[in-house]
Amino acid sequence: MTAADPIAAVAGALGRAHDATSDFDLNPETVLSPGRRLRPAGVLVPLMMGAGGARVVLTHRSSALKHHPGQIAFPGGKQDEGDADVTAAALREAHEEIGLQPGNVEVLGYLPTHETVTGFLVTPVVARILSPYTPVPEEAEVAEVFDVPLDHVLQQARYRIEARYWRGTMRRYYTVPFGPYYIWGATARMLRALADVAGSP
Template identity: 45%
Template sequence: MIRPAFEPETLPVEATGAHLPPVAGERLTPDGLRARFEQRLAWTPEPMIEAPWRKTEGDPRVAAVLVPLVVRHHGLTVLLTQRADHLNDHAGQVSFPGGRQEPFDADATATALREAHEEVGLAPSRVEILGALPDYLTGTGFCVTPVIGLVHPPFALKMDEFEVAEVFEVPLAFLMDPANHEERVFRYEGGERRFFTMPYPRSESAEPNGQGGSEAGGHHFIWGATAAMLRNLYRFLAA
């Protein structure tokens, strides 16, 4: 089982993005997002701050995730999953629906939509694809394409309980406010690993049915590759 050799939640916060501006509200709407992706403006992705993947055998494994932006009456939310604890890759972590590209997948979008349907039962017909962010290379050897899509209700979800322990939603405005982006560092002999975290209170999260989170207290601890891709979405929208 691949797990970090440290407990990320126990590490102190060394910096936040409080000095950076939040994304303008008009960009956090379906029309604002459509316009932003259509413009194709130049922007600079966040510098890689994780410990890099060390090539040991072959190329990185190609994968894709769907970044599902749910169109709610109170504003867009991001649908996320809590991975099951027994999985080999990123066990127990908060993730986007997604996984490895299969030979029959036409492209990254096909992979992302297929995986979202398999993991949480999200019908591809409910997803309006907007575009994709630059590939993200994880420290575990995955080259991940984040595919951005608007999810239009009504839709029904059915979790694959082998892979997914929980599904929840976080307001996009919260995740696009850099004051909520924490930077933590794990130092070890010979190096360090820097990463973003975005803890979100469980008491404020919403299930896809619009009800409150299933567990009281604590936080959904968004970190690592998921937080880094959200940070890149911030950079893209704020540029």
């Protein structure tokens, strides 16, 4: 990455060919139905310049949510009928969840699609936040909006593989903790894809 603009360096790496990712990557014994239907979704991977350099914006989901309560996630969600595509879905959800105006975002590119255990095919939309903004968490969904150093998540050595029982079987997954934030599961896997494309060992 260049010292002057590490976000530009990430943008330049996004075009590199890379395989799609999945919540099942570390669990090759899982047998997936070839006829399964996945629902399209988009998440925004917002990058911004902040204290000490480039940062990645993340959310801490509300503990009251039915799905994935209390987990660390990117702003985003499923593509609705009114969304032109998954990019539009990611931008709309980021506006709703953290108050990030679509006009304050420059889409830089995309990470490989990611299949989740919940049946979504997620497209991570990597974007630069153009001007400083004050996050406005959507109270029903987002407990906190925070950011972590881009350099932290671009270092492959920061990632660990952990495991826990899920629906009666042992499931392995990536984690990339930062301070009090336990980043794991699909979010960590997509960040690991970013590290694979643009990071360092």
